[in-house]
Amino acid sequence: MEGSIHVDSLGKTYQIPLREPGIAAALASLIRPTYAEVTAVRDVSFAVQSGEMVGLLGPNGSGKTTTLKMLAGLLYPTSGKVEVAGSVPQQRKPEFLRSISLVMGNKTQLTWDNTVHDSFLIHKEIYGVSQGAFRTRLGELTEMLDLAALLPKQTRNLSLGERAKCQLVLALLHNPRILFLDEPTLGLDVSMQIRFRSFLKEYNRRHGTTVILTSHYMADITSLCRRVILINKGTVFYDGDLSEMARRTAPFKLVRITNQGDLSGPEQTHLRELLERLHIVEQEQRNVTFRVERSQVVPLLGPLLNAGSMADVSIFDPPIEAVIDTLYQGVMA
Amino acid sequence: MVRYLKLVKTLFRQSMQRELAFRANFGVNVIHSTLHLVGGVGGVVVLFAHSDTLNGWDFSQTLALLGVYLLVQSLKNLFIGPSLAALAGLDGHLWTGEFDFTLLKPVPTQVLVSLQAWSPWALVDTLLSIVVIGLAMRTAGVPHCGDLLLFLLSLFAALGLLYAILLFLAAVAFWYLGTPMMWIFDSILQMGRFPIRIYPHSMSLILTWVIPVGFIVTIPAEFLSGQGTAMLLLPGFALSGLLVGLASHFFRVSVRRYSSASS
Numbered sequence: 001m002e003g004s005i006h007v008d009s010l011g012k013t014y015q016i017p018l019r020e021p022g023i024a025a026a027l028a029s030l031i032r033p034t035y036a037e038v039t040a041v042r043d044v045s046f047a048v049q050s051g052e053m054v055g056l057l058g059p060n061g062s063g064k065t066t067t068l069k070m071l072a073g074l075l076y077p078t079s080g081k082v083e084v085a086g087s088v089p090q091q092r093k094p095e096f097l098r099s100i101s102l103v104m105g106n107k108t109q110l111t112w113d114n115t116v117h118d119s120f121l122i123h124k125e126i127y128g129v130s131q132g133a134f135r136t137r138l139g140e141l142t143e144m145l146d147l148a149a150l151l152p153k154q155t156r157n158l159s160l161g162e163r164a165k166c167q168l169v170l171a172l173l174h175n176p177r178i179l180f181l182d183e184p185t186l187g188l189d190v191s192m193q194i195r196f197r198s199f200l201k202e203y204n205r206r207h208g209t210t211v212i213l214t215s216h217y218m219a220d221i222t223s224l225c226r227r228v229i230l231i232n233k234g235t236v237f238y239d240g241d242l243s244e245m246a247r248r249t250a251p252f253k254l255v256r257i258t259n260q261g262d263l264s265g266p267e268q269t270h271l272r273e274l275l276e277r278l279h280i281v282e283q284e285q286r287n288v289t290f291r292v293e294r295s296q297v298v299p300l301l302g303p304l305l306n307a308g309s310m311a312d313v314s315i316f317d318p319p320i321e322a323v324i325d326t327l328y329q330g331v332m333a
Numbered sequence: 334m335v336r337y338l339k340l341v342k343t344l345f346r347q348s349m350q351r352e353l354a355f356r357a358n359f360g361v362n363v364i365h366s367t368l369h370l371v372g373g374v375g376g377v378v379v380l381f382a383h384s385d386t387l388n389g390w391d392f393s394q395t396l397a398l399l400g401v402y403l404l405v406q407s408l409k410n411l412f413i414g415p416s417l418a419a420l421a422g423l424d425g426h427l428w429t430g431e432f433d434f435t436l437l438k439p440v441p442t443q444v445l446v447s448l449q450a451w452s453p454w455a456l457v458d459t460l461l462s463i464v465v466i467g468l469a470m471r472t473a474g475v476p477h478c479g480d481l482l483l484f485l486l487s488l489f490a491a492l493g494l495l496y497a498i499l500l501f502l503a504a505v506a507f508w509y510l511g512t513p514m515m516w517i518f519d520s521i522l523q524m525g526r527f528p529i530r531i532y533p534h535s536m537s538l539i540l541t542w543v544i545p546v547g548f549i550v551t552i553p554a555e556f557l558s559g560q561g562t563a564m565l566l567l568p569g570f571a572l573s574g575l576l577v578g579l580a581s582h583f584f585r586v587s588v589r590r591y592s593s594a595s596s
Contacts, residue, residue: 074437074591102433107430107434111347111351118350121343122344126439126445127439
């Protein structure tokens with residue numbers, strides 16, 4: 001209960017001002033403004049159990065951040081019900097607010113001109129964390145993220161990656177049961193992203209914190225979340241296992257062959273004939289990559305090996321980015 | 334309550350640490366405060382070089398009024414102004430979307446919004462304003478204990494009024510994110526440098542009951558100079574309480590309207 005989330009037919013509609021271009025339209029809008037209704041979230045339902053790590057995916061403007069903000073109690077839903085950690089988020093009861101934390105990759109709650117440690121102290125007072133608990137939590141998080149050298153520095157003097165680490169530690173100081181992460185690795189370099197992911201994985205293992213993550217970096221999702229919820233145009237169109245989603249969306253494997261000789265040579269006729277019947281994804285010199293239905297991979301291998309003089313064959317799943325792109329293209333069409 | 338006091342202590346200490354990180358700022362603030370004071374007192378001296386009274390107010394009473402004006406301004410600048418400006422001023426949290434984080438804190442939003450930023454240098458102005466009040470009292474004679482008590486009570490009501498107006502104007506930013514409305518009130522508050530009775534009757538009524546600059550500055554100054562009407566204190570407190578209640582309600586309604594800055 002304390003770390004679980006239940007969302008039922010959630011909807012959110014905004015009113016946004018509309019205006020034609022030009023000064024005349026600007027003046028007219030002063031007298032008679034016109035508005036349009038934008039449905040950011042139409043009908044979203046799902047449940048998350050305590051301790052789960054779930055990826056919330058969707059193209060830009062699909063409604064995932066709006067959903068996340070309704071879960072955190074920042075926005076009032078237009079329709080539907082939401083219950084997080086046993087509370088209605090919009091009531092913003094102190095016990096609910098103490099049980100959650102939100103990290104947004106493009107915003108910081110560290111005080112710009114104060115030291116990192118000072119920002120942590122303000123957080124401690126606001127959340128009423130006892131001195132002993134604060135010391136223990138800070139010690140653990142500092143060690144896990146190798147943060148000690150950053151504590152006496154002013155936030156303004158930190159690099160983007162250092163700020164992101166401190167931001168994450170700040171969000172965890174009060175030991176929330178549920179962590180909402182909205183693009184937490186935005187703008188971070190590859191090694192910082194890797195450290196972030198391994199920290200989150202280890203933190204979740206140690207503390208059983210529920211994590212809802214949105215990210216456009218698929219590596220964040222694949223390394224952290226077994227389950228994904230895909231949202232587009234404000235509705236859920238997939239909720240389940242990430243690998244199952246890949247299997248369903250892309251029921252094929254990619255096979256890459258490297259031939260010993262040039263494919264245009266007369267001795268490669270059999271291979272060329274075989275390849276003509278396949279769905280080629282990429283071809284360059286002696287390398288060819290093609291799609292094969294999962295069930296057809298093994299039966300194809302024999303004829304393939306006999307048809308040419310192979311230097312190398314590799315079989316792999318399509319990259320998750322391609323799977324997601326296929327899904328997005330499919331639902332947006 | 335103890336928790337909030339601890340929070341205020343931490344926020345104040347942090348603001349102090351932040352200010353101390355910029356050493357030159359201390360010197361600039363002292364110069365600014367001194368110039369502000371010299372300008373104010375100089376104005377009163379020049380005014381009374383040609384006349385003994387200003388619509389019934391003599392030099393010491395006008396000086397006391399200036400002292401009260403500076404005191405109210407300094408208390409406003411100590412935390413109410415900076416805190417609400419951090420919310421609704423230019424580049425405030427409503428513009429940047431940082432208000433999201435304020436809403437997520439397990440402390441009443443209005444309390445946090447009203448106490449979040451402090452300007453410790455305003456205490457220099459507070460000290461200087463007390464010096465001005467002291468000088469005025471030295472010229473006019475120390476007021477009776479009763480008048481002093483009434484002054485303190487009226488000052489309390491005045492700060493309530495000031496807070497209510499500023500909270501209301503800050504909450505307007507939830508509906509209209511343009512020029513910060515608090516700037517407009519700052520200009521109106523400048524009228525409190527002079528006794529409201531020097532303005533035409535209709536204007537002085539407006540400045541007492543509609544935009545209660547009179548209640549905020551003139552009436553406490555009247556008590557200080559022994560010419561206050563104790564009867565005004567009760568409606569003053571009632572108005573203060575009513576406006577704080579209304580402004581708090583408007584703030585809550587406005588927060589519900591908040592749709593967060595774009596992701």
